[in-house]
Amino acid sequence: MTAAAPTGSRLQGTAARRRNEGAVKAVLLGAAFVTVLISVGIVLSLIFQAFAFLASIDLSELFDAGWFPRRGMFSIPTVLAGSLLVTAIAMAISAPIGLASAIYLSEYAQPRTRKIVKPVLEILAGIPSVVLGFFALTFINPVLIQGLFPDAKGATLLAAGLGVGILTIPLVASVSEDAMQAVPRALREASYGLGAKRITTSLRVVFPAAISGIVAALILAASRAIGETMVVALAAGATGGSLFTVNPLGPGQTLTGAMASLAAGSDNVTGNSSAFLSLFFLGFLLFLITFGLNLVGDIFVRRTRQQY
Amino acid sequence: MSTTQAVTAGTVTHSLRRSGVDIAGMVFSAALILSLLFTLAVLAILIGDQLGRGLPVIAERGTDFLTSTLSSRTENAGILQGIIGTAMLALMVSLLAFPIGILTAVYLEEYAPPTKLTRIIDVNVRNLAGVPSVVYGLLGLAAFVGLFAALGVGNGRNILTGGLTLAVLILPLVIITSAEAIRAVPNAIREAGYGIGASRWQVVRKLVLPSAAPGILTGTVLALSRALGETAPLILAGAVLGSFSTGGSAVDLFTGPYTALPIISFDWARKPQDEFRALTSAAILALLAVTLMANAFAIFLRNRYDRKW
Numbered sequence: 274m275t276a277a278a279p280t281g282s283r284l285q286g287t288a289a290r291r292r293n294e295g296a297v298k299a300v301l302l303g304a305a306f307v308t309v310l311i312s313v314g315i316v317l318s319l320i321f322q323a324f325a326f327l328a329s330i331d332l333s334e335l336f337d338a339g340w341f342p343r344r345g346m347f348s349i350p351t352v353l354a355g356s357l358l359v360t361a362i363a364m365a366i367s368a369p370i371g372l373a374s375a376i377y378l379s380e381y382a383q384p385r386t387r388k389i390v391k392p393v394l395e396i397l398a399g400i401p402s403v404v405l406g407f408f409a410l411t412f413i414n415p416v417l418i419q420g421l422f423p424d425a426k427g428a429t430l431l432a433a434g435l436g437v438g439i440l441t442i443p444l445v446a447s448v449s450e451d452a453m454q455a456v457p458r459a460l461r462e463a464s465y466g467l468g469a470k471r472i473t474t475s476l477r478v479v480f481p482a483a484i485s486g487i488v489a490a491l492i493l494a495a496s497r498a499i500g501e502t503m504v505v506a507l508a509a510g511a512t513g514g515s516l517f518t519v520n521p522l523g524p525g526q527t528l529t530g531a532m533a534s535l536a537a538g539s540d541n542v543t544g545n546s547s548a549f550l551s552l553f554f555l556g557f558l559l560f561l562i563t564f565g566l567n568l569v570g571d572i573f574v575r576r577t578r579q580q581y
Numbered sequence: 582m583s584t585t586q587a588v589t590a591g592t593v594t595h596s597l598r599r600s601g602v603d604i605a606g607m608v609f610s611a612a613l614i615l616s617l618l619f620t621l622a623v624l625a626i627l628i629g630d631q632l633g634r635g636l637p638v639i640a641e642r643g644t645d646f647l648t649s650t651l652s653s654r655t656e657n658a659g660i661l662q663g664i665i666g667t668a669m670l671a672l673m674v675s676l677l678a679f680p681i682g683i684l685t686a687v688y689l690e691e692y693a694p695p696t697k698l699t700r701i702i703d704v705n706v707r708n709l710a711g712v713p714s715v716v717y718g719l720l721g722l723a724a725f726v727g728l729f730a731a732l733g734v735g736n737g738r739n740i741l742t743g744g745l746t747l748a749v750l751i752l753p754l755v756i757i758t759s760a761e762a763i764r765a766v767p768n769a770i771r772e773a774g775y776g777i778g779a780s781r782w783q784v785v786r787k788l789v790l791p792s793a794a795p796g797i798l799t800g801t802v803l804a805l806s807r808a809l810g811e812t813a814p815l816i817l818a819g820a821v822l823g824s825f826s827t828g829g830s831a832v833d834l835f836t837g838p839y840t841a842l843p844i845i846s847f848d849w850a851r852k853p854q855d856e857f858r859a860l861t862s863a864a865i866l867a868l869l870a871v872t873l874m875a876n877a878f879a880i881f882l883r884n885r886y887d888r889k890w
Contacts, residue, residue, distance in 0.1 A: 274836035275801055286615055286780065288684055290780055293780070293782070294780055294781060294782055297781075297782045298688075298692055300684065301684050301685070301687055301688035301692055302692075304680075304681045304685045304688060305684075305689065305693075305702050306683035306702075307681055307685070307752070308702060308706050308709060308752065308756070309701070309702060309705055310706070311720075311749050312705050312709060313750065314724050315696045315712065315716065315717075315719075315720050316726050317718060318719060318720050318722075319716070319719060319722030319723075321724065322723065347631060361836075367881075370616040373612060373613045373616035373617070374616055374617045374620060375614075376608075376613055377614065377617055378617075379615075381610060381613060384699070390592070390617065390621075392880050393620075393621060393624065394620065394874060395876065395880055396624065396876060396877070397620065397623075397624050399626070399803075399806055399810070399872055399873060399875075399876035400624075400810075400811070400869070400872070400873075401809075401810025401811070401812065401868060401872055402812065402813075403810070403812040403846050403850070403865075403868075404627070404631070404810075404846070404865050404868065404869065405627070406847075406850065407846065407850045407861060407862075407865060408627050408630065408631075410860055411630070411858060412626070412627075412630055438760075439623055439661050440821075442620055442792060446620075470603060470606050471606060471610075472603075472605060472606040472609045472610070475609075476609075490874065493711070497713075498670075499713070500712075500713025500714070500715065500716070501713070502714070502715040502812075502813035503812045503813055503847065506813075506847075507847070507850055507851070526721065529713070529715055529813070532715055532813075532817070532847040533715070533813060533816060536722075536817045537816055537817045537822055537847075537851075552817075553719060553723070553724075556715070556716050556719040559713055559715070559716060560712065560713075560716050562710065563711060563712060563713055563716075564712075567707075567708055567711035568708070570705060570711075
C-alpha cells in the first residue's frame with residue numbers, strides 16, 4: 274500500500290506545535306484587547322463624573338456670564354468660544370505655512386534640500402508643548418504682539434493661538450506632503466508634457482489630486498489644536514476664570530486651559546465638589562469634539578489611499 | 582519660393598523656454614521658500630531664546646543645578662527630582678507600552694482574521710491616537726489614582742500613576758508605527774519561511790520581526806520622546822507642582838510625590854519673578870536635551886536603515 278496522502282490535519286503539524294501556536298495567538302489577542310480596555314476606561318471615567326457634574330449643578334449655570342468654577346459659574350459658551358478662537362488663529366498660521374512647506378518639499382525641492390529640511394520639521398514636531406507655551410508667554414506675547422498692538426496688555430488669546438499654530442505646522446506639512454507624494458508621477462509628466470509650468474502643475478494638477486489628504490491634514494491639525502493644553506495654560510492668561518470674550522487681544526479661557534488651571538490649582542479642587550467634577554465634563558466635551566473631527570479626518574485619509 | 586525655417590536644436594529650446602519672465606511662478610516659489618524659512622526661523626528663535634536665558638544659569642551653577650532639589654529660593658533651586666522622575670517615567674513607559682504595543686501590532690498585521698472584531702480593534706487604535714493627551718490625564722486621575730489609592734500605595738498620586746498614564750497615552754502611537762514597519766516587510770520573506778515548514782510564530786519571530794526591527798525601533802523611540810515631553814496628563818495624574826522633599830528610601834521614589842522635567846518647566850514658567858524665567862529656560866534646555874536627543878536618534882536610525890524592499 275502507498276503511504277497515506279497528506280491530509281489537512283497533518284499539514285497543521287503536531288499537537289504540541291498547534292498548542293504552542295494557539296498560546297501565542299492568545300497572548301497577542303490579549304495585548305490587542307488592552308487597547309479596547311483603554312477606550313472603555315476613558316469613556317467610563319469621563320461619562321460617570323460628567324453626569325455627576327450635571328446632576329450637582331443648576332443647568333442654567335452652564336450659560337452664566339463666564340467661566341468661574343470656584344464661584345459656581347460654568348459657562349460652556351465661554352470656553353467653547355475661547356477654544357474656537359485659538360483654533361481659528363492656529364489654523365490661520367499652520368494651514369498656509371504647512372501647505373506651502375508641503376508643496377515646496379514635494380514639488381520644488383531638490384532631494385538634497387529635502388534631506389536637510391525634513392528632519393528640521395521633525396525636530397519642530399518634537400518640541401514639547403510646554404516649551405512652546407513658555408515661548409508664547411515670554412516672546413510671542415511681549416515682543417511680537419505688544420510690539421504690534423500696544424493696547425494689548427498681559428496675556429492674550431492671540432499669543433496662545435500663534436503658539437498652537439506653530440505647534441501644528443509640522444503635522445499639516447507632513448500629512449499633506451505624504452498626500453502629494455502619493456500622486457502618481459504620470460499625472461505630473463502629462464502636465465509638463467502639455468507645456469504646463471511648475472506652478473500650474475503644482476496648483477492645478479497635484480493639489481487637486483491630493484485634496485483628500487490635504488483636507489485630512491487640516492482636520493487632524495484642527496483636532497490637535499483644540500486639544501492642545503499647555504500653550505493655552507501658559508499663554509492665554511485667565512487662570513482664575515474668564516468672562517465670555519471673543520477678543521483675541523485679551524486673556525481668555527478655553528476648554529483645555531480651564532482643565533489645566535482646575536488641575537494645577539488642584540489642592541482645593543478635590544473630592545466631589547462641582548468644580549472638580551467639571552473637569553470631567555470639559556474632558557467629555559473635548560473627547561466628543563476631537564472624536565468627531567478624527568472620524569471625519571479618517572474618512573478623508575482612506576479616500577486618498579483608495580484613489581490610486 | 583518660400584523657405585521653411587530649418588528646425589534646429591536651438592529653435593526647439595527656444596520654443597520650449599517661454600519668452601519673457603514667469604513672474605507668477607517666481608513669486609509663487611519665493612512664497613514657498615519664505616514660508617519654509619519662517620518655520621526654520623521660528624525654530625531658531627525658540628531655541629536661541631532658551632539658550633540665551635538658560636545657558637548663563639547653567640554656566641554659573643554648573644552641575645549644582647542638576648543635582649539640587651526643588652526650592653522656592655532661586656539661588657539653590659535645582660532639577661534633580663525632575664531628572665529622576667523623567668528617567669523613571671521613561672523606564673516604566675518602555676517596559677509597559679513597548680511590549681504591549683509591538684505584540685498588538687504583530688497581532689493586527691500577522692494574525693488577525695478579517696473579522697468585525699479585528700476592524701473594531703483597528704479603528705479603535707486609530708481613534709485612540711487622536712484623543713488629546715489631557716483626556717488621558719483624566720483617565721489617569723479617575724482610574725489609576727483611584728486604583729493605587731485603593732491598593733494602599735500612598736495617596737495614589739505617585740510615579741506609578743504617571744508612568745501608567747503616559748504608557749497608555751503612547752500605546753496607540755507604538756502600535757501604529759510598529760504595524761507600518763511590519764507591513765513593509767515583503768511577503769516573499771514570509772513565504773520563504775512557510776516554504777521550509779516554519780510555523781506562523783517562527784516566521785514572525787525569526788523573519789518578520791528582525792526585518793522590521795529598525796522601523797519598530799524608530800517608532801518606539803519617537804513615541805518615547807513624545808511621552809517624556811508631555812505635561813498636561815501628568816498634571817492631571819497627580820504630579821506635584823511646587824517644591825517637595827522626597828523621603829530618603831527607595832520605596833518613597835515609587836509611592837511618594839513625584840515630578841518630571843516638563844512639570845518643573847511648567848511650574849517655574851508660571852512664576853512671575855525674572856530669576857525664575859532664567860531657571861525655566863535652563864530646565865527647558867534639560868528637557869530639550871532629552872526629547873530632541875531621542876528624536877535625533879530616531880531620525881538617524883531611520884536614515885541609516887532606510888531600506889526599500
